[in-house]
Amino acid sequence: MKNQTEKNTFDAIVVGSGISGGWAAKELTEGGLKTLVLERGGAIEYATSSKDPWEFKYRTHLTKEELKERPVQSSHCNAGDKQFYVKDSEHPYIQEKPFKWIRGYQVGGRSITWGRQSYRLSDLDFEANKKDGYGVDWPIRYDDIKEWYDYVEEYAGISGSSESIPHLPDGVFLPPIPMNAIEKHLKESINKEYSDRTLINGRVANLTEYKKGRGRCMYRNLCSRGCPFSGYFNSNSTTLLDAYNSGNLTLREHSIVKEVIYDEETKKAIGVKIIDAISKEEITYYAKIIFLNASAIATASILLNSVSKYFPNGLGNSSMQVGHNLMDHVVNEGTYGTYNGLLDKYYEGRSPGTIYVPRFQNLDAKTTNTDFLRGYGLQGKGNRENWESKSTEGFGIELKAQLETPGKWKISLGGRGEVLPNYENKISLDLENRDQWGLPLVKVHFEYGANDLAMMEHMTKTSEEILIKAGFENVRSYRNSPPPGSAVHEMGTVRMGIDPKTSVLNKYNQMHDVKNVFITDGSCMTSSACQNPSLTYMALTARACRYAINQFKSNLL
Amino acid sequence: MQRRKAIGGILALTGIGVASFTGIKFFFGNSDRGQLPNYLNLISELVDVIIPPTDTPGAKEAGVEDYVIDFMESCSSTKEYNNFFNGLNDLQETCLSDYNTTFEVCTEEQKIAVLKDLDSSADANSLLTKINNKIRGRSFFNILKSLTVEGYCTSELGATKLLAYAAVPGSYKAITTLKPNQKAWATQ
Numbered sequence: 001m002k003n004q005t006e007k008n009t010f011d012a013i014v015v016g017s018g019i020s021g022g023w024a025a026k027e028l029t030e031g032g033l034k035t036l037v038l039e040r041g042g043a044i045e046y047a048t049s050s051k052d053p054w055e056f057k058y059r060t061h062l063t064k065e066e067l068k069e070r071p072v073q074s075s076h077c078n079a080g081d082k083q084f085y086v087k088d089s090e091h092p093y094i095q096e097k098p099f100k101w102i103r104g105y106q107v108g109g110r111s112i113t114w115g116r117q118s119y120r121l122s123d124l125d126f127e128a129n130k131k132d133g134y135g136v137d138w139p140i141r142y143d144d145i146k147e148w149y150d151y152v153e154e155y156a157g158i159s160g161s162s163e164s165i166p167h168l169p170d171g172v173f174l175p176p177i178p179m180n181a182i183e184k185h186l187k188e189s190i191n192k193e194y195s196d197r198t199l200i201n202g203r204v205a206n207l208t209e210y211k212k213g214r215g216r217c218m219y220r221n222l223c224s225r226g227c228p229f230s231g232y233f234n235s236n237s238t239t240l241l242d243a244y245n246s247g248n249l250t251l252r253e254h255s256i257v258k259e260v261i262y263d264e265e266t267k268k269a270i271g272v273k274i275i276d277a278i279s280k281e282e283i284t285y286y287a288k289i290i291f292l293n294a295s296a297i298a299t300a301s302i303l304l305n306s307v308s309k310y311f312p313n314g315l316g317n318s319s320m321q322v323g324h325n326l327m328d329h330v331v332n333e334g335t336y337g338t339y340n341g342l343l344d345k346y347y348e349g350r351s352p353g354t355i356y357v358p359r360f361q362n363l364d365a366k367t368t369n370t371d372f373l374r375g376y377g378l379q380g381k382g383n384r385e386n387w388e389s390k391s392t393e394g395f396g397i398e399l400k401a402q403l404e405t406p407g408k409w410k411i412s413l414g415g416r417g418e419v420l421p422n423y424e425n426k427i428s429l430d431l432e433n434r435d436q437w438g439l440p441l442v443k444v445h446f447e448y449g450a451n452d453l454a455m456m457e458h459m460t461k462t463s464e465e466i467l468i469k470a471g472f473e474n475v476r477s478y479r480n481s482p483p484p485g486s487a488v489h490e491m492g493t494v495r496m497g498i499d500p501k502t503s504v505l506n507k508y509n510q511m512h513d514v515k516n517v518f519i520t521d522g523s524c525m526t527s528s529a530c531q532n533p534s535l536t537y538m539a540l541t542a543r544a545c546r547y548a549i550n551q552f553k554s555n556l557l
Numbered sequence: 558m559q560r561r562k563a564i565g566g567i568l569a570l571t572g573i574g575v576a577s578f579t580g581i582k583f584f585f586g587n588s589d590r591g592q593l594p595n596y597l598n599l600i601s602e603l604v605d606v607i608i609p610p611t612d613t614p615g616a617k618e619a620g621v622e623d624y625v626i627d628f629m630e631s632c633s634s635t636k637e638y639n640n641f642f643n644g645l646n647d648l649q650e651t652c653l654s655d656y657n658t659t660f661e662v663c664t665e666e667q668k669i670a671v672l673k674d675l676d677s678s679a680d681a682n683s684l685l686t687k688i689n690n691k692i693r694g695r696s697f698f699n700i701l702k703s704l705t706v707e708g709y710c711t712s713e714l715g716a717t718k719l720l721a722y723a724a725v726p727g728s729y730k731a732i733t734t735l736k737p738n739q740k741a742w743a744t745q
Contacts, residue, residue, distance in 0.1 A: 053711035177731075387741070404740050
């Protein structure tokens with residue numbers, strides 16, 4: 001611990017400032033801990049958030065030059081939000097099989113660009129591994145996390161409707177974003193045609209009412225550019241701001257964490273070594289508690305790179321599970337259909353919301369699906385075609401007339417399915433190939449299993465059937481599936497569990513092997529469920545922070 | 558159109574040599590980007606036939622030619638750049654042979670006739686066209702029309718005069734009754 005000074009020593013260090021890192025920063029600083037947040041990217045500004053379409057020289061398109069720098073990220077970004085996605089050319093990784101690692105290196109991380117869908121897990125999810133034997137059992141159940149969902153929802157602001165669906169628990173909701181005419185039509189049709197499923201308002205972290213210190217959603221539907229009204233939840237306008245206001249926050253940008261330093265005498269981590277992204281200087285910071293919130297792949301790679309005599313395979317990796325069990329959600333390309341009716345109805349304002357068909361397979365004996373285990377939900381959106389989607393005839397005056405009138409109603413639906421945990425799906429380090437900071441490149445090895453693929457096929461068939469029964473025409477699906485990683489829900493690489501021999505974290509997201517290291521980003525997930533996961537990361541983070549603060553104050557860490 | 562058809566016939570007779578030359582150029586051609594600014598006047602006239610001025614502004618007034626050129630120069634694939642560039646030259650050649658003048662100084666009727674010929678020669682929805690688009694890139698007319706529509710509908714004049722645009726709606730009325738002649742929203 002030489003060179004340790006008051007200046008480089010904190011009560012806690014949080015690695016990453018995205019959704020879960022922001023929560024850790026807020027909870028720890030408000031709990032009275034002097035906290036250092038390390039973010040590998042820099043500060044952001046909302047340079048494009050208020051631009052009109054004509055202010056973009058190439059409209060939404062990326063140039064060939066930009067595409068070349070972003071062969072992976074380009075499928076997920078456009079000219080309006082590209083600044084919140086990394087250049088693959090600067091941050092390479094190795095795809096042993098095709099896997100999209102979509103990243104945003106900046107203060108706030110991917111909380112700037114996330115999809116904002118927020119759903120609770122239930123005991124159907126927490127018990128799934130135990131019941132069918134894939135993966136290990138979760139060390140928690142819904143009762144352990146329920147109050148923490150309440151807590152984070154109340155703070156974040158989730159708009160949604162209470163539906164009394166046992167496996168998709170209701171939460172603390174702001175008023176839902178209402179459905180438009182075609183979405184209501186589809187809801188009514190599903191109610192009429194099916195007894196096993198329903199369609200609900202998507203639950204999204206957009207403010208339908210004012211919240212202290214934040215604006216309301218202005219219905220611009222430009223969320224991914226950053227919101228000048230703070231109309232949706234992200235770290236920058238909420239958790240990091242509260243952490244800053246507590247007086248206990250130090251935020252260090254451009255700080256790439258190289259490794260967590262382990263002390264064999266105390267059997268604890270004593271700090272982290274960083275590389276300044278710009279000067280490339282190595283600096284060590286010390287703390288009694290360390291939270292890793294760098295995102296599933298990055299957190300696992302930090303652990304694997306933290307090699308010591310006691311942990312030759314990476315910090316806290318006596319189970320040899322670190323980096324393994326990588327999951328994403330299985331998604332299809334989507335199904336579309338148009339509807340010839342309701343032509344006297346329209347809308348005003350642009351909804352950032354969605355509609356949602358919650359999982360309806362394998363809930364009980366009656367809903368057993370013989371094609372696959374577990375299940376999926378469908379997300380979608382309806383609107384009237386405009387110039388972007390209308391197919392038009394001819395040109396001239398005739399074309400103008402077609403462009404200026406609202407087109408047919410259309411709905412798009414896409415599935416989000418649970419991926420089974422599989423030890424073979426993993427990330428590892430390539431010690432032979434290194435990045436510009438001298439860190440080993442991450443190798444990703446991921447393949448969908450038969451169960452995942454069966455689900456993908458099923459969600460497409462189901463979407464088509466639902467739309468056809470509701471009277472839609474031209475119902476079509478894209479049959480080719482997007483590569484894994486496309487849901488940007490990577491998780492599972494440092495899983496929670498009961499047994500230290502088969503899991504890395506305990507029920508408080510504390511490392512079994514190293515008691516003062518906590519991991520609450522997506523890597524902690526023991527199974528993936530089919531719900532969008534960020535809300536669960538928030539709740540687990542707040543819960544783990546409470547535990548860590550109590551332990552810290554009782555001098556147990 | 559007679560002379561073009563004759564040329565087509567001659568090319569067909571000369572056979573494989575020419576065809577494979579075109580093929581190589583399609584796939585491996587090192588297209589010389591940077592040439593389209595020289596075609597500014599022609600492209601301005603073309604976009605204005607696709608979206609002419611009526612009681613609302615036309616594409617030329619909305620500056621759509623700049624967008625077409627910017628996109629083609631910086632964003633397009635090599636295949637489509639070549640298709641577009643060759644399409645412009647073929648079009649001028651057609652005008653010279655049919656009307657003895659360039660497209661820019663053709664009469665309105667002549668301009669419309671030239672584009673109509675290009676439009677009907679490619680049925681955008683046919684399976685063959687779709688397969689062809691995949692392999693060879695979209696046709697000259699398809700590129701021209703879709704970029705003109707996009708450039709115009711996202712231009713300030715197009716979005717606010719032909720269509721309806723609200724930068725900051727402020728609220729969301731999920732279900733409204735369509736008013737007579739209500740315009741489509743420019744953005745979703």
